[in-house]
Amino acid sequence: MPETFKNYIDGEWRDSETGDTFEVSNPADDADVVGEYQFSSAADANGAVEAAAAAQDEWADTDAGTRGTYLREVAKHLDDREEELTELLVREEGKTRTEANGEVNRAIDIFYYYAERAMDYNGEVLNPTGGNQNLYYVREPMGVAGLVTPWNYPIAIPAWKMAPALATGNTVAIKPAKRTPNSVRAIFEAFDEAGLPDGVVNMVTGSGSEVGNAIVEHEQVDCVSFTGSRQVGETIxxxxxxxxxxxxxxxxxKNPSLVMPSADVAAAAETVGxxxxxxxxxxxxxxxxxxVHEEVYDEFVDHLVEYAEGLEVGPGLDDPGMGPHxxxxxxxxxxxxxELGEEEGATLEYGGERLDGDEYDGGHFVSPTIFTDVESDMRIMQEEVFGPFVGVMPVSDLDEGIELxxxxxYGLSAGILSQDHTEINRFIDEVDFGIIKPNAKTTGLDLHVPFGGMNASSSETYREQGEEGMDYFTIIKTVYDNY
Known part of the structure; x- marks a missing residue:
């Protein structure tokens, strides 16, 4: 029998009032049940928010050094369980062991980072225009933070939302993704072991329509942070x-990489792959x-297909090159x-097949997919697939590359592969994306710098991560102290 896990509300592990649960299985093997989780109701979510609201004033009044000490203890508890959490994440989400270990360590580093930042993030003293006055501003917590997180980075994204919220004096009610609640549960075990005061952090598992909506709409929630699909995000x-x-x-x-003739084409194909x-x-x-610039287009496609052919696909615990969906x-x-790409007239250059037999039976495996003969307005080139799927299109020059x-x-992450810094700088200046990565893959981010997109990729309100991640969870109070 799989273990049954509970919600965490007001410092206690609690069953849902519904009495219902749901199972989460290993994406590489449906027979491997990771655990059972509470199929919670709006009432459970309301209880989590109310516990957070009741604890908020006391947590806001807790000095920043103490808040940082709690976050440091959380990081230590997670660090002590690094290998266990890596395997848990692989079994829950399907990442390769290497990818999962990188994500677990990112979550640990995030808590360490915000533990230190809590000490030196408050406000600023300014020079007044007149005499006999102290002029300064301070940052105060928003209050209760309602967080809804996705399944694809199930420990890192919750960490980079919860840690800055807590560091700045907010309390939290979070709904983790229904497909991957176990990694967030592990963070809450660390919260519990670190001794965070009751009600400061609260977690409720279940559906977005029931639990997520209840958190977002609750009158005691002061700010909402969501990462996920465009459709759901726009509703929220x-x-x-x-x-x-x-x-x-x-x-x-729908992130682009532009490959120019000055690039090392083989290395560019590896980076893009x-x-x-x-x-x-x-x-x-x-x-x-x-x-891809037309001068190197054929060569690039050959190298990209070669990269895909050499990519071992298998169960994440075996640490292959690519895991399951x-x-x-x-x-x-x-x-x-x-199927749509073929219907639209594109050429399936490689892959795009469901993998079955032997180690693939019972899992959700697909070969990496490469399309050529694509047009920019095809749906496969406009809509996010969220799988190992690329369309490769020739361009005649830098201007056309930037235009396309x-x-x-969308506008989240974009890359250019080039050794010409004039090309690189034009690309940086002229593309409408929140993250630009010359001569690097579009994935992979540092935790101490702002993260966020433009256009339909983001609300374009506040960035996540770094100091800007703390800005979101605070509001400024300006003080004119006359004497």
Missing amino acids: YEQATDDHKRIQTELGS AGAFGVTGQACTATERVL VSEDQLETTLDYV ANDVE
């Missing part, structure tokens, strides 16, 4: 703004549009786009 944005809540959304994208097929393409920063639904979505890079509604 409308719900939150209708209630005059502060809102932050990071959504999908890593950005497209790493984490099974299940990243909002993954490469899906590849724009997170679910049957996600696999079917990718296969549907493969911008020819999408």
Whole structure:
């Protein structure tokens, strides 16, 4: 029998009032049940928010050094369980062991980072225009933070939302993704072991329509941070703004990489392949549009196909080059786009097949997919697939490459492969993306710098991570102290 895990509300592990649970299975093997989780109700979510609201004033009054000490203890508890959490994440989400270990360590580093930043983040003293006055501003917590997180980075994204919220004196009610609640549960075990005061952090598992909506709409939630699909994010944005809540959304994208003739073509193909097929393409920063100068187009396609052919696909615990999709639904979505690409007249250059037999039976495996003979307005070049899927298109020069890079509604991450810094600087200046990565894969981010997109990829309100991640969870009070 799989272990049954509970919600965490007001410092206690609690069953849902519904009495219902749901199972989460290993994406590489449906027979491997990771655990059972509470299929919670709106009432459970309301209880989590109310516990957070009751604890908020005391947590806000807790000095920043003490808040940082709690976060440091959380990081230590997670660090002590690094290998265990790595395997847990592999079994829950399907990442390769190497990818999962990198994500677990990112979460640990995030808590350490914000533990230190809590000490020196408050405000600033300024020079007044007149005499006999102290002029300064301070930052105060927003209050209760309602967080809704995705399945593709199930420990890192919750960490980079919760840690800055807590460091700045907010309390938290979070709904983790229904497909991957176990990694967030592990963070809450660390919260519990670190002794955070009751009500400061609260977690409720279940559906987005029931639990997520209840958190977003609760009158005691002061700010909402959501990462996930564009469709859901736009609905949450409308719900939150209708209630005059502060809102932050990071959504999908259709990220381009532009390859110019001055690039090392073989190395460029490896970089693009890593950005497209790493984490099974299940990243909002993954490469899906590849724009290649016509002088090196054929050579690049050959190298990219060679890269894909050499990519071992298998169960994440075996640490292959690429793991399974997170679910049957996600696999079917990718296969549907493969079929759509052929219907639109593109050429399936490589892959796009469901893998079965032997180690693939019972899992959600697909070969990396490469399309050529694509047009920018094809659906497979405009809509986010969220799988190991790229379309490769020739361009005649830098101007056309920049134009086509911008020819999408999204704007999260973009790359250019070139040794010409004039080309690189023009690309940086002229593409409408929140993250620009010359001579690097579009995935992979540092934790101490702002993260976020433009256009349909984001609410374009506040960035996540770094100091800007703390800005979102605070409001400024300006003080004119006359004497």
